[in-house]
Amino acid sequence: MALLDVQNLQTHFRTPEGVNRAVDGVSFHVDEGETLAIVGESGCGKSVTSMSLMRLIPEPPGKIAGSIRFQGKNLLQLSEHEMRAIRGNDISMIFQEPMTSLNPVLTVGRQIGETLRMHQGLDKQAALARAVEMLALVGIPEPARRVREYPHQLSGGMRQRVMIAIALACNPKLLIADEPTTALDVTIQAQILQLMLDLKRRVGAAIVLITHDLGVVAEIAERVMVMYAGRKVEEAPVAELFRSPRHPYTQGLLGALPRLGSSLTGAARRLAEIPGQVPSLKQRIEGCVFVGRCPIATDLCREFAPGLEEKTPRHFTACHYASKGAAAA
């Protein structure tokens, strides 16, 4: 049984201009100890998906429908109280902005210890001692001193390490990382990713990694799900996806990556781009969501939305012309 099984997730927001279908019918699963990456450009619904998993979407104006089964329990049917026992304990989250995600007026130790006291029933002393251990675990030097410091006394990389310490303090089964390295320097990014991988191995947590950085995906994910305009357009094991992307959007994303050794003066010196923007999600889209930017779109695409099909084993694509696309790649 999958650790997390999401079926037909729909997260809609009521706005004065109409309903914004930020996530519109997405299904996926995560196995125990697995790393699933969710990729896509800004505004495609990645972050809303991750917030929905934790039920952190304010309702109203938001509305989450479908089912989110975690260890067999549908999270959408739990009371707020039951949900709180899961947040930070069984499922925890790391956010994109380490500079602002920690509370500036509470000590680092307090912020790590808080989850331990609440979920594991540790007393103040034990929680603080465990916080020191966690800081050491995430590679912060002098943890006994740092535990008494405030976030403004730490660098961005250290703060993200503290966030990871908070997230892993209760040994969660699932860690949701929403662009954990985006706001960091490149050298720090590599360190944080390495840390996440090490800890994942040690704690045995599954990871849902939200990112738009395909380099990060290639490095740590096992399976990749590509989202576009609130829908899943492709899903495949990571090697398979990079080798033979089938959806024109995925092909576009990969085509936009600079490659080592590609010449600045050669014929292909300009990186490929995907023209246009993500469509507005405020009207229902009848055909394929990608039709406005797709190089191979036809009338068929404009009228009928392609279903997600398993074109080759474990490789799902939502495109009428997926096999053609693959042949062309």
Place this chain on the structure above:
Amino acid sequence: MISYILRRIVATMPVMAVVALFVFSLLYIAPGDPAAVIAGDQASPADVERIRQALGLDRPFLIQFGSWVWRILHGDLGTSIFTNLPVSSLIAQRLEPTLSLMAMTLVLTILIAVPLGVVAAWKAGTWLDRTIMAFAVFGFSIPVFVVGYILAYVFALHLEWLPVQGYTPLAEGFWPWLVNLILPAVALGCVYIALIARITRAAMLEVLQQDYVRTARAKGLGQNSILFIHALKNAAVPIVTVIGIGIALLIGGAVVTESVFAIPGLGRLTIDAILRRDYPVIQGIVLLFSFLYVLVNLMVDVTYTLVDPRIRY
């Protein structure tokens, strides 16, 4: 930190000097010849001249000011023209009721206004928020004396739950002291509660948007812990500032409240002194209140460092 407090105390001296100069000038800014006012309507010019010399009013302004300050620094606030008692002992007699009233109002205000503001921000846009804010506007709009009389009428005369007026010193027991202070404190606190509830709501609304509040929710913390620990502590700086500024409001309000509830405090003393043109008493009281206000501001600045570790002096 200690050196900061010491520096601040030194820095209050010029402030107090300016206040003192202003307070002393009251005597000259006020219309009429102080000596003539003191002597009264029936006095002969010779009497007036005698008083003028006795008070040193014939000497140059700066010399008068200098000797006045000199005496104050030695604890001598002068003598009341009307009662012939030392101003310092007059003030000392009246200090307890006023400080009790102000302290009680302050405690009551913080206990009521801050939770109201927090709840209003948490439930922003709902009927609960709108109700609280409507009451805040209401509380802000009604003068202290009106609230005072209404409260006295309803709770003292009609329901007979609380005494109509008067004051019992703390030395005669905590309970009688408390019971006598409830109505005046509520009356005086109305405006203050409204002000602080609004500021708390505004500060909290901003803080609740922050990423670290989302983090706190993602950790599975309960609503109370998120609101009152994670958010309120971050919203504390503007709230503490306004509580401090509000002390000035309290000083003015205390004068009126004491009249309404017949509390023998500094407010009554002030009104009596003004009606009798008892300048040394007026000067003493204004000086005291100014000092109090400067002190409160110092306390507010020190409180900042307690609520926000990023603020260091």
